[in-house]
Amino acid sequence: MEGTIEKVSIIISKGSLDGVYPGLIMANGARAEGIEANLFFTFFGLDAIHKQRHEHIKMATVGNPGLHVATLLGGLPGMSSVMTHYMNHKMAELDIPSIPEFIEMIADTGAGLYACKASVDLFGLEKNDFIPQVQDIITVGEFYAKAAGGQIIFT
Amino acid sequence: MTTSTIASHDVELNDEGFFVHPEDWTEEMAPEIARREGIEELTPAHWQVVRFMRSEYLDKGTGPTVRVLAKTSGVSVKELYELFPKGPAKVAAKIAGIPKPRGCI
Numbered sequence: 001m002e003g004t005i006e007k008v009s010i011i012i013s014k015g016s017l018d019g020v021y022p023g024l025i026m027a028n029g030a031r032a033e034g035i036e037a038n039l040f041f042t043f044f045g046l047d048a049i050h051k052q053r054h055e056h057i058k059m060a061t062v063g064n065p066g067l068h069v070a071t072l073l074g075g076l077p078g079m080s081s082v083m084t085h086y087m088n089h090k091m092a093e094l095d096i097p098s099i100p101e102f103i104e105m106i107a108d109t110g111a112g113l114y115a116c117k118a119s120v121d122l123f124g125l126e127k128n129d130f131i132p133q134v135q136d137i138i139t140v141g142e143f144y145a146k147a148a149g150g151q152i153i154f155t
Numbered sequence: 156m157t158t159s160t161i162a163s164h165d166v167e168l169n170d171e172g173f174f175v176h177p178e179d180w181t182e183e184m185a186p187e188i189a190r191r192e193g194i195e196e197l198t199p200a201h202w203q204v205v206r207f208m209r210s211e212y213l214d215k216g217t218g219p220t221v222r223v224l225a226k227t228s229g230v231s232v233k234e235l236y237e238l239f240p241k242g243p244a245k246v247a248a249k250i251a252g253i254p255k256p257r258g259c260i
Binding site: 108 | 220242243245246
């Protein structure tokens with residue numbers, strides 16, 4: 001077949017529910033197609049692999065016009081939790097796994113999980129703060145070396 | 156669409172190599188399709204997955220995705236990828252003579 005994709009490196013840079021899921025779905029989908037995949041977590045995307053935080057990823061209800069909720073309402077206390085709860089419920093109905101379960105599954109497919117060194121340093125984190133599936137904390141240069149010969153997707 | 160000879164039978168395959176008519180498939184064709192997919196020998200573990208894919212398709216009209224396959228067949232995601240490195244649901248569906256499973260997760 002012409003023009004096949006053999007390898008993808010997906011960067012997850014956001015720490016909101018809608019910022020994390022697309023990259024996970026693309027990585028899992030790549031592996032299902034037999035495409036080699038690496039996930040690289042940077043900035044607030046690190047929350048998705050953070051032991052204490054990855055179970056508490058929330059929907060952004062402020063500055064998110066796609067949600068069709070007035071900005072003032074979106075900022076009310078508890079709004080983000082309510083919307084996250086609703087979204088998680090809808091996803092569970094469709095049998096979409098939670099973020100921790102999804103990441104564990106993606107690691108099991110053989111995809112590589114990496115944390116960005118600059119962000120890890122910035123937030124004062126260390127390897128032990130992350131779930132065990134994270135293989136390494138790597139520099140941007142090392143990321144490009146791993147991504148060589150494939151496509152890079154930034155989310 | 157192309158016609159291909161598998162185990163001395165002519166069958167129609169789509170552009171991705173999946174059976175156009177799943178009813179044309181027989182078990183004796185599976186080892187040859189597997190070899191084309193880079194799997195030299197179908198072990199009992201491979202067969203378990205291939206037969207499961209086929210029966211799910213016959214029951215439900217579609218083969219399961221990797222996640223559903225792991226949850227319902229009892230074979231773990233890790234094991235599935237060891238058996239079918241090029242994509243468990245996709246490759247097992249091809250070997251089982253059924254259409255490519257559709258589904259994003």
